[in-house]
Amino acid sequence: MRRLSFFLFLLGVTAALPAQDPYKRIEELEKRVQALEERLRQMEAAKTPAAEPPRAAAATPAPAPAPVAPPAPVETAAAEIRSSLSGYMDFHYNKTRGELSPGVLDFHRFVLLFGHNFTDRIKFWSELELEHALVEGREEKGELELEQAYLDFLVKPWLNVRGGMMLTPVGLINERHEPPSFHGVERPFVDTVILPSTWFDSGAGIFGDLGRGLAYKLYAMAPLDATRFSAEEGLRGGRQKGFQSVTERPAITGRLEYRGVRRLALGASFWRGRTGFGLASVNPRVRVFEFDGRYRLGRFAFRGQYAQVGVSQSAELNRALQRQTGVNPNIARSLRGFYWETAAHVLPRRFPHDLALFWRYENFDTQRRMAAGFLPLKQFDRSAWVWGATYYPEPDVAIKFDYTIVRSQSALFRSLHSVNLGMGWWF
Amino acid sequence: MKRLLLVLVAAAATASDAGKDIKVVHVLAERFVYVPSVVKVKRGTTIEFRITSEDTNHGFHIPKAGINVIIPKRGRGEAKVIFKPTEPGEYAFECSKACGAGHTQMRGVIIVE
Numbered sequence: 001m002r003r004l005s006f007f008l009f010l011l012g013v014t015a016a017l018p019a020q021d022p023y024k025r026i027e028e029l030e031k032r033v034q035a036l037e038e039r040l041r042q043m044e045a046a047k048t049p050a051a052e053p054p055r056a057a058a059a060t061p062a063p064a065p066a067p068v069a070p071p072a073p074v075e076t077a078a079a080e081i082r083s084s085l086s087g088y089m090d091f092h093y094n095k096t097r098g099e100l101s102p103g104v105l106d107f108h109r110f111v112l113l114f115g116h117n118f119t120d121r122i123k124f125w126s127e128l129e130l131e132h133a134l135v136e137g138r139e140e141k142g143e144l145e146l147e148q149a150y151l152d153f154l155v156k157p158w159l160n161v162r163g164g165m166m167l168t169p170v171g172l173i174n175e176r177h178e179p180p181s182f183h184g185v186e187r188p189f190v191d192t193v194i195l196p197s198t199w200f201d202s203g204a205g206i207f208g209d210l211g212r213g214l215a216y217k218l219y220a221m222a223p224l225d226a227t228r229f230s231a232e233e234g235l236r237g238g239r240q241k242g243f244q245s246v247t248e249r250p251a252i253t254g255r256l257e258y259r260g261v262r263r264l265a266l267g268a269s270f271w272r273g274r275t276g277f278g279l280a281s282v283n284p285r286v287r288v289f290e291f292d293g294r295y296r297l298g299r300f301a302f303r304g305q306y307a308q309v310g311v312s313q314s315a316e317l318n319r320a321l322q323r324q325t326g327v328n329p330n331i332a333r334s335l336r337g338f339y340w341e342t343a344a345h346v347l348p349r350r351f352p353h354d355l356a357l358f359w360r361y362e363n364f365d366t367q368r369r370m371a372a373g374f375l376p377l378k379q380f381d382r383s384a385w386v387w388g389a390t391y392y393p394e395p396d397v398a399i400k401f402d403y404t405i406v407r408s409q410s411a412l413f414r415s416l417h418s419v420n421l422g423m424g425w426w427f
Numbered sequence: 428m429k430r431l432l433l434v435l436v437a438a439a440a441t442a443s444d445a446g447k448d449i450k451v452v453h454v455l456a457e458r459f460v461y462v463p464s465v466v467k468v469k470r471g472t473t474i475e476f477r478i479t480s481e482d483t484n485h486g487f488h489i490p491k492a493g494i495n496v497i498i499p500k501r502g503r504g505e506a507k508v509i510f511k512p513t514e515p516g517e518y519a520f521e522c523s524k525a526c527g528a529g530h531t532q533m534r535g536v537i538i539v540e
Contacts, residue, residue: 086525115525120490125531148528157465157519157536167528176458178527181482207532211465215532259460263481296481349502395500396483426483426527 087112088178088426092185097417107133113148121154126165129198145241147200156208162219163204165242169217169255170269171195172292172305179424180398183343183358183390186420189382189406190364194307194337195290196236202245213260220250226275226284226317231330232380234309234366235286238275246277251286263296275311282316301343301356309335315371333371337364343390354392361385378410388420396426449473456498456522457481459529467538470515474537476508485533486523495523512539 089110095103111129118124126149132142150164167175173182173191177198182188191197205219222245224238240246251273258266268291276283290307311317314333322328343358362384367376388402400422407415450472455462457480468474478487480498487508488495498506512518522533 084525084530086527086530088527113525113528113530115530120519123531127528152531154519154534157517157534175529176527178458178483181458181527209464209534209536213463215460215464257460259462259464262455262462265460352502354502395502 082117084115085112086427089424090179091423093421094185095419097419098414103419111147123152123154125150125152145198145200147198158208158210159206160208161204161206165200165202166205166219166221168199168201168221168253168271169219170199170253170271170288171197171290171307172267172294172303173197174199178426179400179422180390180392180396180426183341183356183400184360184386184388184402184404184420185400185422186404188305188339188341188360188386189362189384190305190307190337190339193233193236193366194309194335194364195288196234196239199239200242201240202242202247203250213258215257215259216254218254219252221253221273222247223249223251223273223277224275224286225278226282226286226311226331227278227321227324229275229311229317229329229331231332231367231377234332234335235288248277249274265294267292276313276317279317279320282313282320284314284317285312286310287312299345301345302341304338304340306338307336311335315373318371318374328374330367330370330374330377332367332369332376334369335366336368337362339363352394354395356390356392357388358390359385359387379408379413381409383407398422398424400424449475451475451477454478454487454535455481456485456487456533458483458527459522459533461520461533461535464535465538466535467540468512470512470539472539473509473511476506476510478506478508479504483526484524485526487520488523489518489520489537491518497524510537512537515539 087110090108092106092108093103094106109129109131110133111127113125113127115126116124127147129145129147130142131145134142135144146165148165148167150162150166153161155161169175171191173187174195174197176182177187187197201222203219203221205217205221207215207217209215222240222242224235225240225246226238228237229235230237251271253269253271255267255269271286271288273286274283275286287310288307290305292303292305294301294303311331311333314331318328318331339360339362341358341360343356345354345356347353347355364383365381367378367380370376384404384406386402386404388400391399393399400420402420404418404420405415448471450468452463452466452474454476456478466474476487478498480501482501484500485498486495487498487506489510492510492512494508494510496506496508516539518537518539520535520537522530526533
């Protein structure tokens with residue numbers, strides 16, 4: 001462009017010169033060219049400050065328009081990874097055989113995740129979830145939940161600091177719950193009624209990679225609320241979910257994970273805290289312990305989990321809640337659950353699609369041990385068989401089918417047979 | 428014939444030297460870990476990372492080196508990254524493609540001794 005302008009200018013000058021001796025004319029032109037070169041040099045010198053780093057330019061109150069230098073390739077890559085948006089969804093059809101209610105279509109989860117890197121060492125991550133598609137005030141409808149919103153401060157590979165709204169680092173599913181990453185339309189029962197996924201709350205903690213395949217997390221988080229525990233769903237109702245969470249005595253939770261062997265993952269986690277902040281006379285201590293494993297061998301994948309919960313002072317807790325509400329919630333002293341799952345990927349590797357057939361056995365009892373004077377409700381000592389298939393037209397899209405039978409130890413309650421269809425994606 | 432032998436010996440020596448300087452590291456990326464997550468090399472070594480994913484797309488970003496590549500999804504091939512650190516020290520690498528709820532914890536480190 002400059003060259004073109006210069007050329008046009010030169011043409012204009014040439015045209016403007018009166019007819020004269022060609023040598024004189026050449027001399028005149030040379031002088032003008034020299035003058036133009038000098039002027040160009042001055043202009044270039046004036047532009048130099050604008051080439052300083054953007055930070056300096058941003059600090060100037062009213063920067064003059066300056067030519068923008070093409071960014072280096074590295075800077076371009078950094079800009080692309082600075083902020084990110086992703087998400088997933090879970091769309092289900094559930095039909096329980098023999099029940100009067102018809103099948104239910106439920107847009108179970110629609111989730112958006114946002115992240116931003118302030119620097120290479122300060123990072124933000126968040127997860128906003130809409131459950132059951134509709135949220136209305138004071139109605140028993142869906143939920144809008146801020147499941148994650150935290151800042152990471154990276155210090156060393158083995159020591160980093162995290163604070164904000166965080167996922168409790170307990171169990172297989174709670175931190176890995178994207179629909180294509182597990183089989184079955186619904187999450188395992190153990191990860192619902194024994195470990196209350198999605199389990200999240202406010203807190204802060206440290207995490208890091210210790211080398212040799214070992215990684216850890218250790219957080220102080222808002223505790224559970226014992227006034228909302230139940231016989232059927234255990235701790236699930238007690239999650240404060242970061243809504244003005246009471247944190248008089250924070251709970252401590254942690255996880256140790258081993259990934260030293262390819263395709264093998266072993267984990268153990270715990271949670272312990274006082275949960276009676278809503279009660280005057282009793283302050284039960286809750287202890288959660290679990291261990292889990294995953295392994296992939298050729299076309300087969302295996303995973304298993306064991307989880308146990310202990311609630312101290314459960315008799316006093318039941319009596320205190322009965323005084324408040326008039327109903328004995330029959331909260332257990334001990335809850336336990338475990339499952340085993342085997343999956344086989346049946347299509348040849350060269351196929352662009354994937355199909356996994358799986359089965360899972362679960363055993364979960366929210367009334368395993370009761371305090372003296374309280375009887376366990378046998379309908380909450382349950383087992384489940386889940387058979388199904390997950391079809392991946394591409395790795396981030398999962399179309400799921402399963403047939404589930406849930407049995408309880410009570411003779412008064414029939415087995416529940418259900419057919420479930422689901423669709424989930426991740427991007 | 429002598430010339431031919433000399434050329435063959437020289438070629439073999441060159442190939443041998445190149446093999447010494449390049450360390451091939453196979454990395455498995457999966458929500459939300461790299462296996463291995465710690466890679467140790469001697470100074471002057473060129474590392475050739477061959478990275479596959481067990482699930483979705485992941486990123487392989489070495490901020491200090493300005494390297495950033497996308498790892499293909501499961502069954503869609505591998506990403507190759509050649510990295511020659513010139514200075515001893517720790518070079519962190521991290522996932523640069525949002526991959527799930529635990530995306531920010533997907534990290535590793537290259538230790539150059």
